[in-house]
Amino acid sequence: MVFADRIALVTGASSGIGWELALELARRKCHVALLARRKEKLDELALQCHALGVRTAVAPCDVTDRQATLAAIRSVQEALGPIDLLIANSGVGLPTNVDPMNWDEVDRMIRVNYLGVVYAIEGVLPEMLKRSSGHLAAVSSLASYKGMPGESGYCSSKAAVNVFMEGLRIQLRSRGIYVTTICPGFILTPMTEAHDFTMPFLLKPPEAARRIIRALERRKKVFNFPWPTTFLMKLLNWLPDWIVAKALKNYTGDNMPLKEGGHRGP
Ligand SMILES: NC(=O)c1ccc[n+]([C@@H]2O[C@H](COP(=O)([O-])OP(=O)(O)OC[C@H]3O[C@@H](n4cnc5c(N)ncnc54)[C@H](OP(=O)(O)O)[C@@H]3O)[C@@H](O)[C@H]2O)c1
Secondary structure: OOOOOOEEEEEOOOOHHHHHHHHHHHHOOOEEEEEEOOHHHHHHHHHHHHHOOOOEEEEEOOOOOHHHHHHHHHHHHHHHOOOOEEEEOOOOOOOOOEOOEOHHHHHHHHHHHHHHHHHHHHHHHHHHHHHOOEEEEEEOOHHHHOOOOOOHHHHHHHHHHHHHHHHHHHHOOOOOEEEEEEEEOOEOOOOOOOEOOOOOOOEOHHHHHHHHHHHHHOOOOEEEEOHHHHHHHHHHOOOOHHHHHHHOOOOOOOOOOEOOOOOOOO
C-alpha cells in the first residue's frame, strides 16, 4: 500500500504504539484520523502530524460505546473523506485474578480489545465495500497464542481478535479489501512500563511502528514480531502445563510483582 495522500484512522492514538503509528503515517504523507478517549492528547498529536504536512481529524470516543464509535468515524470521514486504512489499536491490559475473580476487568478487556475492534471495522467497512478498496488492520498481541496464567482475559480478548480478522480476511478476499492482524511482543509503552520484570526482546514504540507500517505496506496477513518472542510464545504451546507454570512464574500468576495499571503479557 502506498500511504501518500491516503486517509488512515488509528484508534488508541493518544499513547504508545498508536501515537507512533500516526506519526509514522504522517511522515509518509498519509492524512490521519485520530481516535481515543483523551481529546487533549489527540489534539497534541494532531498538531505534530499537521506540522508534517498532512490533514488531520480527531474523534474522541470510547470504543466500547458502539454508537459513539460509529458517530466518531462518521465525523472524521466527513472531515477527511472515506478511510483507506483502519488500524484498530485501542487496547487495555489488566491481570486476571481468580480469588476473587475480577470479572469487571475481564469484561472491560473483552469490550475494548475485541468489541472495540469490531465496532471500528463496522464504521469504516461500508465505504470500503462501496469502493472495493481498503485495508483493515487490528493490533492484537503475541499473547493471543497462549492462554497464560494470570492473563486469561487479555489473551482470550486478543485470540478473539485474531479469529475475527482471519474470518474477515477470507470473506473479503474477492472484495478488494486487505486484512492484517498485527501481533507485537513486548513494547515499552504506558501499558507495560509499570512492569517490574525484565521484558525479553523489548522494543521502543517508534521501532514497533516502523515495523508495523512496513508489514502493512507488504499487505501481510498476520504480522508477528519480533521473531524471538514469537518463537518463545509458539514454543509455550508445545510444553506441558507444569513447565509453562514454572517458566512463567516470574511473569504471570499471583507470584508476579505488578504495579497498579500494569498487565503481565505482551
Ligand atoms: N505494549 C505492549 O507490549 C503490547 C504488546 C502487544 C500488543 N499490544 C497492544 O497494542 C495496543 C496499543 O497498546 P500500547 O502498548 O500502545 O498501550 P497504551 O500506551 O496504554 O495505549 C492504549 C491506547 O488505547 C486507548 N484506549 C484504551 N481504552 C480505550 C477505550 N475504551 N476507547 C478508546 N480508546 C481506548 C488509549 O487511549 P485513551 O486512554 O485516551 O482512551 C491509548 O491510546 C493495544 O491493543 C495492546 O493490547 C501492546
